[in-house]
Amino acid sequence: MNLCTLSALELATRIQARELSSVEATQYFLSRIAETEQHIHAFTHLAEGALDRAEQIDSRLKSGEQLSPLAGVPIAIKDVLCTIGDRTTCGSRMLSEYRPPYMATAVQKLVDAGLVIVGKTNMDEFAMGGSTESSYLGPTRNPWDVQRTPGGSSGGAAASLAAGMCSLSIGSDTGGSVRQPAAFCGVCGLKPTYGRISRYGLVAFASSLDQVGPLAHHVQDLAACMAIMAGHDNRDSTSLAAEVPDYLAELGRPLKGLKVGIIREQVEHAALEAEVRDAVSHTQRMLEELGASILEIDFPHQEYAVPTYYLVAPCEASSNLSRYDGVHYGYRELGDASAESPLDAMISRSRSRGFGPEVKRRIMLGTFALSAGYYDAYYKKALQVRRLITQDYHRAFQDVDLLLGPVTPTPAYPLGEKLDDPVQMYLGDLFTVGANLAGLPAISVPAGFTSEGLPVAVQLQAPALEESRLLNAAFQLQQAGLFTPQVAEPPAT
Amino acid sequence: MELSTDDIRKVASLARLEFSEQELASFSTQLSRIVAFVEKLNEVDTAGVEEMAHPLDVHSVLRADELQPGLSRESALHNAPSHDDECFLVPPVLGQKSHGSR
Numbered sequence: 001m002n003l004c005t006l007s008a009l010e011l012a013t014r015i016q017a018r019e020l021s022s023v024e025a026t027q028y029f030l031s032r033i034a035e036t037e038q039h040i041h042a043f044t045h046l047a048e049g050a051l052d053r054a055e056q057i058d059s060r061l062k063s064g065e066q067l068s069p070l071a072g073v074p075i076a077i078k079d080v081l082c083t084i085g086d087r088t089t090c091g092s093r094m095l096s097e098y099r100p101p102y103m104a105t106a107v108q109k110l111v112d113a114g115l116v117i118v119g120k121t122n123m124d125e126f127a128m129g130g131s132t133e134s135s136y137l138g139p140t141r142n143p144w145d146v147q148r149t150p151g152g153s154s155g156g157a158a159a160s161l162a163a164g165m166c167s168l169s170i171g172s173d174t175g176g177s178v179r180q181p182a183a184f185c186g187v188c189g190l191k192p193t194y195g196r197i198s199r200y201g202l203v204a205f206a207s208s209l210d211q212v213g214p215l216a217h218h219v220q221d222l223a224a225c226m227a228i229m230a231g232h233d234n235r236d237s238t239s240l241a242a243e244v245p246d247y248l249a250e251l252g253r254p255l256k257g258l259k260v261g262i263i264r265e266q267v268e269h270a271a272l273e274a275e276v277r278d279a280v281s282h283t284q285r286m287l288e289e290l291g292a293s294i295l296e297i298d299f300p301h302q303e304y305a306v307p308t309y310y311l312v313a314p315c316e317a318s319s320n321l322s323r324y325d326g327v328h329y330g331y332r333e334l335g336d337a338s339a340e341s342p343l344d345a346m347i348s349r350s351r352s353r354g355f356g357p358e359v360k361r362r363i364m365l366g367t368f369a370l371s372a373g374y375y376d377a378y379y380k381k382a383l384q385v386r387r388l389i390t391q392d393y394h395r396a397f398q399d400v401d402l403l404l405g406p407v408t409p410t411p412a413y414p415l416g417e418k419l420d421d422p423v424q425m426y427l428g429d430l431f432t433v434g435a436n437l438a439g440l441p442a443i444s445v446p447a448g449f450t451s452e453g454l455p456v457a458v459q460l461q462a463p464a465l466e467e468s469r470l471l472n473a474a475f476q477l478q479q480a481g482l483f484t485p486q487v488a489e490p491p492a493t
Numbered sequence: 494m495e496l497s498t499d500d501i502r503k504v505a506s507l508a509r510l511e512f513s514e515q516e517l518a519s520f521s522t523q524l525s526r527i528v529a530f531v532e533k534l535n536e537v538d539t540a541g542v543e544e545m546a547h548p549l550d551v552h553s554v555l556r557a558d559e560l561q562p563g564l565s566r567e568s569a570l571h572n573a574p575s576h577d578d579e580c581f582l583v584p585p586v587l588g589q590k591s592h593g594s595r
Binding site for chain 2: 097098099101102194195208234237238240301303304307308310311318322325326327328329330331332334335337338339340341342343344345346347348349351352355360361363364365367368369371378380381382383384385386387388390422423426437438439440464
């Protein structure tokens with residue numbers, strides 16, 4: 001019995017039909033984790049009592065309770081989402097012992113739907129990074145080549161799926177943090193419209209960009225997961241009140257007549273590697289065969305997306321992360337007792353020892369760009385260019401229904417390669433940050449492997465709240481054979 | 494613009510971060526590079542463009558002022574590095590030195 005690449009929906013159907021129990025499914029993945037985790041390090045920690053919770057789901061199902069189409073399925077949660085009674089570390093020393101007194105809404109909805117949390121996945125510290133190397137708990141490795149990064153910041157979320165350690169995974173995406181690791185690990189990942197899923201209990205990085213998103217081997221599992229997590233939440237005033245469509249029922253519409261735009265500035269970008277460009281061309285032909293028409297689109301502000309993002313995100317982060325003061329929760333270390341203000345000395349010392357280098361870099365950049373005399377030149381300027389980037393999207397979506405392009409310029413790169421060069425690391429986000437700046441939904445869909453055996457992927461982007469259109473197109477591509485869900489086997493020891 | 498180690502020291506104090514001399518030097522190089530990179534935005538003519546702080550046009554969301562359950566004191570204090578079961582405890586706001594100098 002191989003459950004690793006079975007769709008989560010199919011797994012739940014079998015659990016519902018009592019062909020196997022949620023306990024058996026959970027045991028299956030826990031033993032995969034026991035075998036593989038030493039090579040991958042996808043988790044910050046495993047959740048306590050997973051088997052007990054699976055047993056409770058089994059008995060509730062047995063008593064005839066209707067939970068959800070995903071009831072009984074083992075799921076991994078990125079360690080940026082608060083889980084009550086368990087640690088939520090954010091991959092940071094600052095929160096290494098933090099036990100949230102409340103549950104993130106998105107996670108609570110999954111638990112209520114009968115999913116079984118098996119563990120919390122590793123991530124770049126406070127979700128800042130694209131390689132999962134900035135985690136205080138050490139890097140995650142790419143299951144397809146353990147010398148390479150799984151991407152980030154949701155690297156653990158993507159790697160846990162690619163290594164067959166869970167059936168579904170939840171990440172967060174501020175500038176590509178679901179889509180880029182999904183691309184590097186050969187799995188599907190969705191960043192929903194800003195506000196579609198509550199951010200309550202999602203540890204804040206950049207509040208106008210952050211969004212929770214699911215990862216899975218199968219597109220229909222993303223749809224099922226969205227149906228559970230999406231919707232308005234009184235505890236997040238930026239969550240959207242728009243009705244939640246039946247994402248699953250919307251899969252299966254023919255693509256005939258769909259207009260797909262290709263952003264010229266993306267496919268012609270000098271940094272785009274040939275094999276990734278080939279994947280986009282291949283997907284384009286497949287969409288045409290499925291009845292879609294292709295239009296070339298101009299995106300005049302494409303090259304300004306990364307600089308805009310690396311002002312907006314650090315500015316918001318510097319403000320959000322001011323809450324870590326060693327007083328209410330988190331790491332504390334006393335400073336110089338003879339300082340003018342021992343309180344101030346404690347705050348500075350706690351922050352300096354509690355945060356790692358990348359987080360400090362972004363706090364410094366944001367503090368600088370928001371400081372007196374520089375605000376207009378940097379932050380305000382970035383907000384204006386953000387408007388222009390959003391207008392590029394609006395113009396494009398007057399002509400097309402979806403945008404197709406790359407997720408990343410290259411496949412997964414070796415661990416350590418970009419650690420000493422922040423700007424190079426940031427440039428890896430050039431195709432993903434636009435959707436965050438404009439608040440639009442986007443999906444990363446696997447599109448085969450390079451000659452070296454590394455996953456490649458394509459990105460589809462849609463107008464706000466058109467997740468159904470994205471999921472349906474991705475599903476049609478999956479059905480047409482753009483990719484086959486696969487799991488990397490651990491290296492022989 | 495180039496950020497000197499003095500600039501970095503000033504920003505660090507605003508951000509409540511402390512750095513060794515060596516870190517100050519390396520931050521000044523790194524942040525200067527990043528700032529030079531984001532200065533690419535100066536190429537864009539943004540005259541008259543309205544700032545966009547947020548993707549949603551949602552302002553001042555209100556709800557009825559009704560009593561709702563909140564965190565208990567116990568769970569609010571649970572993660573505090575130091576507390577006395579009623580309050581968060583912190584080191585003195587003003588130390589010996591500042592008493593002496595005033």
